[in-house]
Amino acid sequence: MRxxxxxxxxxxxxxxxxxxxxxxxxxxxxxxxxxxxxxxxDAVGRxxxxxRGQAAGLTLGQIRQILKIREHGQTPCSHVQGLLGQRxxxxxxxxxxxxxxxxTISQLHENASTPEPNACSADQVCRYI
Numbered sequence: 580m581r582x583x584x585x586x587x588x589x590x591x592x593x594x595x596x597x598x599x600x601x602x603x604x605x606x607x608x609x610x611x612x613x614x615x616x617x618x619x620x621d622a623v624g625r626x627x628x629x630x631r632g633q634a635a636g637l638t639l640g641q642i643r644q645i646l647k648i649r650e651h652g653q654t655p656c657s658h659v660q661g662l663l664g665q666r667x668x669x670x671x672x673x674x675x676x677x678x679x680x681x682x683t684i685s686q687l688h689e690n691a692s693t694p695e696p697n698a699c700s701a702d703q704v705c706r707y708i
Contacts, residue, residue: 580619580622585618602639604643625646629642632645636669645658690707
C-alpha cells in the first residue's frame with residue numbers, strides 16, 4: 580500500500596506517516612522499484628493503535644515503548660495498565676485544578692455581577708480581577 584493510500588485509510592497525512600516512520604512508530608516501508616514506499620496491510624492497524632493511544636493521552640514515546648515490547652514478543656498489557664493508571668492520576672489532578680479554578684472564576688463573576696465602575700481607582704484596570 581502506498582503512502583497516500585495509507586494516509587487516506589487511516590485519516591492522517593503523508594507527512595505524519597513519514598514522521599512516524601522516522602521516529603520508529605512505524606517500521607520502515609519497503610521501497611518499490613520506483614522508490615515509492617510500500618506499506619504492509621498491518622500498518623493500518625498499527626496507525627489505529629497509535630491514534631487510540633494518543634486519544635487516551637499517551638505520549639508518542641510511551642506508545643513507542645508499548646510497540647517495542649510487542650515487537651520483542653512480549654505482551655505489553657501490564658505496562659499499558661501502569662501507563663493508564665498514571666494517566667488517570669494526572670487527569671484527576673487536572674480535574675482538581677480545574678474545579679479550583681472554576682470556583683475562583685465563579686466568585687470573580689459573582690463579584691462582577693453588579694458593576695460599580697466608579698469604585699475603581701485610577702491605578703486599577705478593573706477591580707474585579
